[in-house]
Amino acid sequence: MSGSSFVSIATGSIDPIYRQIYDQVRRKVAAGELLPGQEIPSVRDLAGSLAVHPMTISKAYSALEKDGVLQRRRGRPMVIAGDQAQPDGKRLELLRPSLERVAEESLQLRLRTRQTVQFFATVLGERAQRLGAGSTTPS
Amino acid sequence: MSGSSFVSIATGSIDPIYRQIYDQVRRKVAAGELLPGQEIPSVRDLAGSLAVHPMTISKAYSALEKDGVLQRRRGRPMVIAGDQAQPDGKRLELLRPSLERVAEESLQLRLRTRQTVQFFATVLGERAQRLGAGSTTPS
Amino acid sequence: MSGSSFVSIATGSIDPIYRQIYDQVRRKVAAGELLPGQEIPSVRDLAGSLAVHPMTISKAYSALEKDGVLQRRRGRPMVIAGDQAQPDGKRLELLRPSLERVAEESLQLRLRTRQTVQFFATVLGERAQRLGAGSTTPS
Amino acid sequence: MSGSSFVSIATGSIDPIYRQIYDQVRRKVAAGELLPGQEIPSVRDLAGSLAVHPMTISKAYSALEKDGVLQRRRGRPMVIAGDQAQPDGKRLELLRPSLERVAEESLQLRLRTRQTVQFFATVLGERAQRLGAGSTTPS
DNA sequence: GTGGTCTAGACCACT
DNA sequence: GTGGTCTAGACCACC
Numbered sequence: 241m242s243g244s245s246f247v248s249i250a251t252g253s254i255d256p257i258y259r260q261i262y263d264q265v266r267r268k269v270a271a272g273e274l275l276p277g278q279e280i281p282s283v284r285d286l287a288g289s290l291a292v293h294p295m296t297i298s299k300a301y302s303a304l305e306k307d308g309v310l311q312r313r314r315g316r317p318m319v320i321a322g323d324q325a326q327p328d329g330k331r332l333e334l335l336r337p338s339l340e341r342v343a344e345e346s347l348q349l350r351l352r353t354r355q356t357v358q359f360f361a362t363v364l365g366e367r368a369q370r371l372g373a374g375s376t377t378p379s
Numbered sequence: 380m381s382g383s384s385f386v387s388i389a390t391g392s393i394d395p396i397y398r399q400i401y402d403q404v405r406r407k408v409a410a411g412e413l414l415p416g417q418e419i420p421s422v423r424d425l426a427g428s429l430a431v432h433p434m435t436i437s438k439a440y441s442a443l444e445k446d447g448v449l450q451r452r453r454g455r456p457m458v459i460a461g462d463q464a465q466p467d468g469k470r471l472e473l474l475r476p477s478l479e480r481v482a483e484e485s486l487q488l489r490l491r492t493r494q495t496v497q498f499f500a501t502v503l504g505e506r507a508q509r510l511g512a513g514s515t516t517p518s
Numbered sequence: 519m520s521g522s523s524f525v526s527i528a529t530g531s532i533d534p535i536y537r538q539i540y541d542q543v544r545r546k547v548a549a550g551e552l553l554p555g556q557e558i559p560s561v562r563d564l565a566g567s568l569a570v571h572p573m574t575i576s577k578a579y580s581a582l583e584k585d586g587v588l589q590r591r592r593g594r595p596m597v598i599a600g601d602q603a604q605p606d607g608k609r610l611e612l613l614r615p616s617l618e619r620v621a622e623e624s625l626q627l628r629l630r631t632r633q634t635v636q637f638f639a640t641v642l643g644e645r646a647q648r649l650g651a652g653s654t655t656p657s
Numbered sequence: 658m659s660g661s662s663f664v665s666i667a668t669g670s671i672d673p674i675y676r677q678i679y680d681q682v683r684r685k686v687a688a689g690e691l692l693p694g695q696e697i698p699s700v701r702d703l704a705g706s707l708a709v710h711p712m713t714i715s716k717a718y719s720a721l722e723k724d725g726v727l728q729r730r731r732g733r734p735m736v737i738a739g740d741q742a743q744p745d746g747k748r749l750e751l752l753r754p755s756l757e758r759v760a761e762e763s764l765q766l767r768l769r770t771r772q773t774v775q776f777f778a779t780v781l782g783e784r785a786q787r788l789g790a791g792s793t794t795p796s
Numbered sequence: 797g798t799g800g801t802c803t804a805g806a807c808c809a810c811t
Numbered sequence: 812g813t814g815g816t817c818t819a820g821a822c823c824a825c826c
Contacts, residue, residue, distance in 0.1 A: 256801055264487060271489040283814060293803050298814070314673060315811030315813045331488045332498050338484055342477045343503040348409050349470045353503050359471050361496045364482040368492055395592060395825060432826050534816055542765060549767040561799060571818050576799070593798045593826030609766045610776050616762055620755045621781040626680075626687050627748045631785060635778045637749055642760040642770050649764060673810055710811050 246281050249290055257292055261300035269309055270334060272325040279317045280310065385420050388429055396431055400439035408448055408459055418456045419449065524559050527568055535570055539578035547587055548612060550603040557595045558588065663698050666707055674709055678717035686726055686737055696734045697727065 247264040249257050268274045280286075283301060287294040301318060304310040311321040326334070346356045386403040388396050407413045422440060426433040440457060443449040450460040485495045525542040527535050546552045558564075561579060565572040579596060582588040589599040604612070624634045664681040666674050685691045700718060704711040718735060721727040728738040763773045 258801080267484065267487045271487060273487070273489065282812085284812095293805095294814095295804095295816095296802065299801090301814085312814075313668075313811090314809085317813070328490070328494070331490060332494065334488060335481070335485060335490065335495065335498065336502065338481045339499050339502045340506065342474070342481055343499070343506045345477055346474060346503060347507060348405055349473060350409055351467070351470060351474065353500070353507060355467065355471065356474065356503060357496060357500045359474065360478050360482075360499055361492070363475065363478045364485060364492050364495060367479065367482045368486060371486060390591075397825080435826060438825090536816080545762065545765045549765060551765070551767065560797085562797095571820095572799095573801095573819095574817065577816090579799085590799075591826090592824085595798070606768070606772070609768060610772065612766060613759070613763055613768065613773065613776065614780065616759045617777050617780045618784065620752070620759055621777070621784045622680075623755055624752060624781060625785060626683055627751060628687055629745070629748060629752065631778070631781050633745065633749065634752065634781060635774060637752065638756050638760070638777055639770070639774045641753065641756045642763065642773060645757065645760045646764060646770055675810080713811060716810090 245289075246286060247290075249292070257290075258296050258300040258303070261286075261297065262303050265300070265304055266307075266309055267334065269320055269324050270326045270331055274320050276320050276323050278320045280320065282317050384428075385425060386429075388431070396429075397435050397439040397442070400425075400436065401442050404439070404443055405446075405448055413459050415459050415461045417459045419458065421456055523567075524564060525568075527570070535568075536574050536578040536581070539564075539575065540581050543578070543582055544585075544587055545612065547598055547602055548604045548609055552598050554598050554601050556598045558598065560595050662706075663703060664707075666709065675713050675717040675720070678703075678714065679720050682717070682721055683724075683726055691737050693737050693739045695737045697736065699734055 247261050247268075249260050251257075253260060265274065265280075274280070280301075281289070283294050283297045286292075287297045290297070301310060305312055305318070308321055309324065310318045312318055342360075346353075386400050388399050390396075392399060404413065404419075413419070419440075420428070422433050422436045425431075426436045429436075440449060444451055444457070447460055449457045451457055481499075485492075525539050525546075527538050529535075531538060543552065543558070552558070558579075559567070561572050561575045564570075565575045568575070579588060583590055583596070586599055587602065588596045590596055620638075624631075664678050666677050668674075670677060682691065682697075691697075697718075698706070700711050700714045703709075704714045707714070718727060722729055722735070725738055727735045729735050759777075763770075
């Protein structure tokens with residue numbers, strides 16, 4: 241978990257590791273945090289730092305390449321492909337599926353809307369502060 | 380979906396059949412459409428009408444029983460369990476893990492906190508309305 | 519090499535096994551030889567009969583699913599997806615890349631056009647006869 | 658592609674750089690654009706002007722030498738090798754494996770023999786014309 | 797029974 | 812050094 245971690249994985253998560261990597265890279269590119277032309281960690285490097293099998297990383301990278309997010313360069317590290325940064329509104333929409341899911345849960349728990357929203361604001365605030373304060377603290 | 384269908388399944392859906400059933404029952408109970416003490420179709424009956432393997436139904440029912448939504452009665456159909464409401468605060472905490480996850484995504488997308496929270500309120504409102512409107516809750 | 523072999527692989531080929539399988543299935547579907555709804559061999563079965571690792575088959579099937587050629591059915595064999603048979607002209611176009619490649623070779627060998635075309639006709643005729651005569655003799 | 662460029666490479670191409678170089682030289686020789694005895698750029702020069710690793714150029718040149726297209730001369734630039742034409746029949750046979758492969762594809766697509774052969778003739782004609790236009794006309 | 801994911805480790809092609 | 816392909820074999824989720 242170095243300060244400049246490229247991505248982070250949650251071993252206990254429901255969705256597979258390669259998917260987590262795929263999603264995170266896609267999001268970072270959309271947010272403009274990873275810029276076109278920028279080199280990404282090699283399959284072996286990332287596999288090493290995440291303590292994961294190289295093939296798992298390779299699978300994520302391949303999917304990202306197929307979807308036009310990454311570009312392969314034979315014998316050299318892969319790079320972020322042409323401009324794909326999204327305007328604010330579009331980036332917000334990327335969050336919708338996750339929000340729908342959590343909204344569903346909230347309703348199943350019979351929680352009141354205002355209560356849920358306020359709690360979310362709190363959680364989000366805490367998390368933002370943690371990030372802002374001590375350099376980087378992902379995961 | 381005929382008027383009397385207990386639940387409906389979407390064969391092409393991403394999530395497994397047993398999950399679809401689980402979710403629908405849970406939602407109908409939360410919405411008050413299925414009331415405590417009410418009998419539900421037997422495993423065999425439902426399996427027959429949905430053209431699904433009985434084990435799949437059984438799995439959904441077992442999960443619902445484990446989560447206190449259904450009650451088993453030897454030799455007789457299962458029934459919706461009694462209301463075991465929890466204090467608000469406790470139920471809210473149940474939502475935290477999901478909120479943390481979506482907060483993480485929001486930060487990775489570099490969205491502003493206020494913007495995200497407002498969008499969540501919107502999504503939550505839409506979803507609540509959809510549930511409130513047509514009593515019935517298709518997937 | 520049973521008479522009803524689903525696909526065949528050339529171990530010495532330039533392109534990877536999973537690609538060979540992908541291409542053959544795609545072609546057979548385009549040709550209407552494999553029809554929508556039709557079941558295909560399971561990953562394990564095909565892996566066994568081709569003496570190949572299951573993951574190799576899985577990779578081919580996954581790609582075919584992603585491209586809409588196959589449809590997954592949880593717990594059951596995959597099937598050919600909705601209608602995709604192509605009219606003659608389009609099918610012919612599918613052959614173009616291969617023809618371009620061989621045309622290139624022909625020119626590099628300084629062969630005369632007519633000579634090459636006639637030779638191709640011969641080869642094609644022989645192969646068609648072999649197929650027509652002794653049931654099936656692929657590979 | 659400047660007028661005096663020996664070869665050009667497409668970095669985004671599917672096939673490797675060394676192959677692109679190999680093919681272009683072979684083609685130019687076949688087309689008579691490069692004549693026996695003519696000197697070609699040194700490995701270092703070409704590597705510099707193409708901004709490619711010298712080893713890549715070296716690999717292409719070695720393959721060309723191995724196939725009798727180039728001739729090495731100690732301490733001096735390599736030259737195009739003398740013409741070693743082969744009888745027509747023999748060269749035709751060199752094309753058989755490729756033709757067999759494409760014949761296989763044609764049959765899998767259930768295309769009629771005549772249709773396929775005619776289409777091949779068309780493709781071959783187009784390609785010959787494209788090559789012929791530039792300078793010398795291959796038979 | 798079905799397919800999916802992951803690990804461990806080998807080999808290859810390309811730069 | 813880079814990524815790609817394949818094998819061997821384990822474990823999981825779903826029907």
